[in-house]
Amino acid sequence: MAEMSDKQTSGLAAATALVDEAYEVNAAILAKQTRLNEICDSLIKLGKGNYVGTNPAQVAKVIVPSAPEPGYKLEADNEARAREIAGDQFAEVFTRKVTFAPCKAFAEICKKLLTPAKAKKLTELCLVKRKTQDAYVNFA
DSSP: OOOOOHHHHHHHHHHHHHHHHHHHHHHHHHHHHHHHHHHHHHHHHHOSEEEEOSSTTOEEEEOOOOOOOOOOOOOGGGHHHHHHHHGGGHHHHOOOOOOOOOOTTHHHHHHHHSOHHHHHHHHHHHOOOOOOOOOOOOOO
């Protein structure tokens, strides 16, 4: 194994010091976060409203969101029953929607069934761009 240069050794020493400090800071943050969670739980138990500390500029606002509006969805196997219940007004209370979703193994099947040019065009047309995750450091 080759010996390390002074630059490599000092770089490792600096990295070791940074890791040590990061773990120390992270432990302090976790301890403070635990206490903050306990304080928030206590304030929430007091109920919705604004709570002021000894400094009037320090205000904790407890927000209790209202219940969301219910969502509605007609499952395909309930369509006949819904038509029976709604009768002639079915078309007034429901909007017909037809959608198409790519099948499993979409790209591979396109390559088998279509010409290479058409397969490429179709897969590009249906491609969903996904956001890449930024780099991060996890302190476990």
